[in-house]
Amino acid sequence: MVKQTLEDWRAEARERFGEKTAAWRFVCPKCGNVQTTQDFVEAGVEVKEAANMSYQGCIGRKVQGKGCDWAAFGLLGTLGKGRIVVTPDSREVEVFDFAENEK
Ligand SMILES: [Zn+2]
Numbered sequence: 001m002v003k004q005t006l007e008d009w010r011a012e013a014r015e016r017f018g019e020k021t022a023a024w025r026f027v028c029p030k031c032g033n034v035q036t037t038q039d040f041v042e043a044g045v046e047v048k049e050a051a052n053m054s055y056q057g058c059i060g061r062k063v064q065g066k067g068c069d070w071a072a073f074g075l076l077g078t079l080g081k082g083r084i085v086v087t088p089d090s091r092e093v094e095v096f097d098f099a100e101n102e103k
Contacts, residue, residue, distance in 0.1 A: 001080060001082065002097075003084040003092075005088075006085050023037075025100075025101070026096040026098060028068065029081035029097070030070035031067050033066065035059045035067070038050075040053050044062075056071060056095060056096065057072070077094040078096060082094050083095050083098075
């Protein structure tokens with residue numbers, strides 16, 4: 001599993017998806033759903049929570065009939081398919097992996 005600092009993770013996300021964090025794409029390790037902060041906002045989730053959920057909780061936790069109920073902060077983390085981000089205060093946070101860009 002990739003383990004990187006928050007700074008490196010942000011840099012990689014910008015490189016992949018651009019400056020707009022709402023457009024950063026993450027993939028659920030359980031069902032493979034690809035999601036962005038924007039998807040959560042459109043589902044009525046408040047922006048700050050939407051940003052956090054985009055890389056830690058599957059859209060199915062908020063939207064019925066889409067994705068699943070997986071969460072990276074659950075017991076099984078990201079099933080070994082995610083990443084570990086090390087925060088400036090040395091906490092290790094497990095997050096969903098980046099999704100590929102749309103072709
Ligand atoms: Zn899912």
